[in-house]
Amino acid sequence: MMKKILHNRLINALADLRKVGLYNNIKTIEGPQGPWVMINGQKTLNLCSNNFLGYANDPKIKVAAKKGIDLYGCGPGAVRTISGTLQAHVDFENALAKWKGQEAAIVVQTGFIANTTLIPAIFIKGDAIISDQLNHASIIDGMKLSKASRFIFKHADMNDLEMKLKEIRANPEITGIVVIISDGVFSMDGDIANLPAIVKLAKKYDAYTYVDDAWGEFGLGNGQGTVAHHQLEGKIDFEVGTLSKGFGLSGGFIAGDAMLIEYLRQRARPFLFSTGLNVSTCVAGLAVIEDLQNSNARITKLWENVSYFKNKIKDLGLNAKSPTHIIPIMVQEEKIAQKMSKMLLNEKVFVTPILFPTVARGTARCRIIISAAHTKKDLDFGIEKIAKVSKELGLIK
Numbered sequence: 009m010m011k012k013i014l015h016n017r018l019i020n021a022l023a024d025l026r027k028v029g030l031y032n033n034i035k036t037i038e039g040p041q042g043p044w045v046m047i048n049g050q051k052t053l054n055l056c057s058n059n060f061l062g063y064a065n066d067p068k069i070k071v072a073a074k075k076g077i078d079l080y081g082c083g084p085g086a087v088r089t090i091s092g093t094l095q096a097h098v099d100f101e102n103a104l105a106k107w108k109g110q111e112a113a114i115v116v117q118t119g120f121i122a123n124t125t126l127i128p129a130i131f132i133k134g135d136a137i138i139s140d141q142l143n144h145a146s147i148i149d150g151m152k153l154s155k156a157s158r159f160i161f162k163h164a165d166m167n168d169l170e171m172k173l174k175e176i177r178a179n180p181e182i183t184g185i186v187v188i189i190s191d192g193v194f195s196m197d198g199d200i201a202n203l204p205a206i207v208k209l210a211k212k213y214d215a216y217t218y219v220d221d222a223w224g225e226f227g228l229g230n231g232q233g234t235v236a237h238h239q240l241e242g243k244i245d246f247e248v249g250t251l252s253k254g255f256g257l258s259g260g261f262i263a264g265d266a267m268l269i270e271y272l273r274q275r276a277r278p279f280l281f282s283t284g285l286n287v288s289t290c291v292a293g294l295a296v297i298e299d300l301q302n303s304n305a306r307i308t309k310l311w312e313n314v315s316y317f318k319n320k321i322k323d324l325g326l327n328a329k330s331p332t333h334i335i336p337i338m339v340q341e342e343k344i345a346q347k348m349s350k351m352l353l354n355e356k357v358f359v360t361p362i363l364f365p366t367v368a369r370g371t372a373r374c375r376i377i378i379s380a381a382h383t384k385k386d387l388d389f390g391i392e393k394i395a396k397v398s399k400e401l402g403l404i405k
C-alpha cells in the first residue's frame with residue numbers, strides 16, 4: 009500500500025511537469041564538451057555550456073590531468089582530515105589563494121558544496137544573513153542549513169538592502185555578526201552585482217561581505233573576477249568560486265583569511281565527512297591558472313565574441329539584455345522556451361530552456377552562453393538559426 013502511494017505521487021508529479029512545460033528533457037552529449045558537440049549522432053553548435061573559456065577539453069589541460077593521475081592515482085583514498093590530503097590539494101589551494109588575493113583557500117567537491125560548507129559552518133544563531141533574492145540555489149540551501157536568521161533583499165535593490173540592514177540593527181535578537189551575500193554575476197540574467205554599493209553599506213552597518221563569483225572569475229576584471237572588476241580587492245571577507253565554469257573542470261573553493269580556512273578544515277562538514285576533490289582535478293586546475301597567467305588571449309577572445317554576438321542579437325530585435333557572457337533570450341512562457349529549444353536542436357543548435365524552479369514562473373528563457381572557443385563562423389551559424397526559429401515562433405518579424 010505504501011509503495012503504491014509513492015508510485016502514484018511520482019507519476020502524478022511527472023505528468024504535471026509535462027503538462028505545464030516544466031519537464032527537463034535532458035540531452036546526452038556523445039563525446040567531449042566543446043563549441044560543437046555530438047547529440048543524437050549530429051554535430052551540433054553548443055551555445056549553452058558553462059565551459060566559457062573552452063578548457064574542458066583543452067589538450068594542455070588534459071595532459072595536466074593525466075599527469076595528475078600518474079603522480080597521485082585515481083582517488084584520494086579518504087576524507088581530507090583522515091588521510092586524503094595529498095600534495096596536489098595543498099599546491100592548488102595555495103595557488104588559488106594567491107590568484108584570489110586572499111590569505112588562504114580550501115577546495116571542496118563542487119561550487120554548490122562550497123556554499124553549503126561555508127554558510128552553516130560560520131554563521132550561527134544570533135547572526136543575520138542577508139541574501140540577494142536571485143542568489144544561486146546553493147546559497148539558499150546553505151542558509152537553510154545555518155541557524156542564523158535569514159533575510160532576503162530585492163534583487164540588486166540597494167535601498168531594500170539598506171532597509172533590511174536597518175531592521176536587523178534594530179532587532180534585539182541579532183546579537184552576533186551580519187553578512188551580506190551576493191553572486192558576483194547572476195547566473196540566469198547575466199547582470200553584475202553592485203559590489204561597490206554593497207561594500208559601502210557593509211561598512212556603514214558593520215556587516216561582512218560574501219561573494220560567490222562562479223561566473224565572474226576568469227571572465228570579468230581581466231580574469232580576476234567581479235571583485236577586481238570593481239577594484240575592491242581586499243574588501244570582500246568571504247569569496248566562493250567554482251571550477252566548473254571558467255576552469256572547465258569540476259569542483260569548488262572558498263578563499264579568505266587564514267584563520268577562516270583553518271577553522272573550515274576543523275569544522276566544515278563536507279570537508280570532514282565527504283572525500284575531497286579529485287586529485288587530478290587539482291593538477292589540471294593549477295595548469296589552468298598557469299595558462300591564464302601566461303596569456304589573457306582567451307579572455308580577450310571571450311569578450312570579442314560576446315560583443316559580436318550581442319550586437320547581432322540586438323539587431324534581430326530579441327529581448328536579450330545582459331552585460332556579460334550569459335545572454336538570456338527572454339520568452340516568458342515555459343512552453344515557448346521548450347519549443348524554441350527543440351526547434352533550435354532540429355537546426356543543430358543546442359540551447360537549453362531555463363524554467364521554474366531555476367527561474368521564477370513566467371520568466372522562462374533560452375539562456376545562451378558564449379565561449380572563447382567559438383569562432384565568428386560558429387556564432388554566425390547560431391545567429392542565423394536563432395533568427396529563423398524566432399521568426400517561426402513569432403518572437404520577431
Ligand SMILES: *Cc1c(COP(=O)(O)O)cnc(C)c1O
Pocket residue numbers: 118119120121144146191192195220221222223250251252258259260
Ligand atoms: C554554477 C554556480 C554554482 C555551482 O557550481 P558547481 O561547481 O557547478 O556546483 C554555485 N554558485 C553560483 C553563483 C553558480 O553560478
